[in-house]
Amino acid sequence: MTLTLFPRDTAAGMAARLADGTVTPEALLRTCLDRIAALDGTLHAWVHLDPEGAARAAAASGTRHRAGVALGPLDGVPVSVKDNLHVAGMPARWGSRFFADFVPAQDDIVVERLRAAGAMILGKTSTPEFALSGRCFSPLTGHTRNPLDPALTPGGSSGGAVAAVAAGMVPLAIATDAGGSTRLPAGYTGLVGLRPSNGRIARRHGFPAMALDFQAVGLIAATLADLRLLYAAVAGPDARDPTSQRQPPEPMAGPGRRPRIGCCAAIEGELVDPAVRQAVAESAARLAAQGCEVVPCTVPYDLAALRDIWGVLTAAGVARMAARFPARWEAEASDSLKPMARRGAAMPAAEYVEALDRLATFRADVSARWGAHDALLLPSAAAPAWPVEQEFPAIIDDQPGHARAQNVFATWVNAMGWPGLTVPGQPHPDGRPIGVQLVGSHGSEALLFDLAQRLVG
Incomplete structure (x- = not known):
C-alpha cells in the first residue's frame, strides 16, 4: 500500500509567514482540513474534528495578526490533541466504547496554554483503549496506520498524534507517554518526541491514571525547532498541579562544558x-x-523488576475501569485488556502495596547507578x-x-x-x-x- 503525502509545513515556517502577512490562519486551516480529507480515510489518525471551533480560533488569530498584537509564535498555528486528554466541548473517548459519549466541560492545563498561545486546535487524535498498547488500535477507530508505509503501525499509544504530523496534516501534536507512548511512535515515523520530567507540563482535569505517575503529557513535532516552540508555550508550573511547582533549574551544556x-x-x-x-x-x-x-x-535499571511492577500497576488500573462498567465490560472492552482486568480484580491489596515498595526501590537503585x-x-x-x-x-x-x-x-x-x-x-x-x-x-x-x-x- 502506498500513500502520496503532502510536504510538511513546519510550525516555525507557519509562524514566520503569519508574522509577515504572507499567509492567514484561515488559509492554514483550509490547507490542514483539505489534507485530512485526502488522507485520513486511509490513516485513521483523527477521532474528532472541530472545524467550527478551529475556524473561530483562526478568525480571532487573524484579527490579532492584522492588528500587530499576536499572542506569540503559535498564534494561528494548527495543533492536534490526543484523545485521552480533555478539551472542553470535544469528545474525550480514550479509545474506548465506555467513553464514546463523554464530553468534558474543562480543558486540561496544556490545552488552556495552547488556547492562551493562540493555537488552533483542530481536533482529537486516535489512541488505543485507555492508551495501553504499543500499537494504535481501538474498538472505535480500528487501526491507525503509518503514513510512511500504511502497511505498518505508527506505534502507540500516540499513534494518531504521530500519523497526523508525519502526514503533514498538522505541524504539532499534544500526546502522552506512560511507557514510551510519545518516544517510540516518534521514532517509527521519523519525528521528534519529548516525554518531559514529571510536572514540567502541569496537568489537571483528566482521566484517572492507569499507572500512578508514569504518564506525562508528551510533545510531537517534525523538527527540533518546532518542538522547542511547543515546549516553550506549554511547559511551566501551575498551582493546580503541586508536582509542577517542584521543578529544579534546567542544567544546560554551555561553553566549555563537555557533556x-x-x-x-x-x-x-x-x-x-x-x-x-x-x-x-x-x-x-x-x-x-x-x-x-x-x-x-x-x-x-533492572528490566525484569520493571516489568513486574508495570504489570501490577496496569492490572490494577484496568480492574478499576472494569469495576465502573461491570455490565458492559466483557462485551465491550478490548480483548487485550480483559485478562489484565481479571488479574487486577483478583489482586490482594498487599500485592499492590508491595509493588509500590518495589517501585521505590527501583527508583533509588537507578538513581544510585x-x-x-x-x-x-x-x-x-x-x-x-x-x-x-x-x-x-x-x-x-x-x-x-x-x-x-x-x-x-x-x-x-x-x-x-x-x-x-x-x-x-x-x-x-x-x-x-x-x-x-x-x-x-x-x-x-x-x-x-x-x-x-x-x-x-
Missing part, C-alpha cells in the same frame, strides 16, 4: 535489531564529533515499525521461537519520571525510520534539547 554521555544499545537477553544498534553507534560518533565525551555503559553521566544515548525502540495488524509488545523475530519487545529502553524513563527526547537516527537499510533517544535526570530538558541539536545539526 558526558553514556551510550548503550543492548540489554542482556533482549533482541535489538542490528540496524538499531548501528543507528545508536552513528549518533554516538556524531555527539563525540560535537564535543561530547561518549562512553559505553550498561542500562542502569546513574553515576557521572549527564545523559544517556539509547534506542527509542528495539526495532523499527512492524505490520499494523501485529500485536504489541512483542513481535516475532527472524529467529524461530524468539520475540523482540519494543519498549525495553523506554518504560524505565516513565518509572523514574525523567525526561526522554527522541530524534531521528540513521534509517534502517529498508528505509524505515529509526529513533534514538536521549535521557536525562529529572529536570534536564534544556540539556537534552542542546544535545539533540548537536545530533540533528
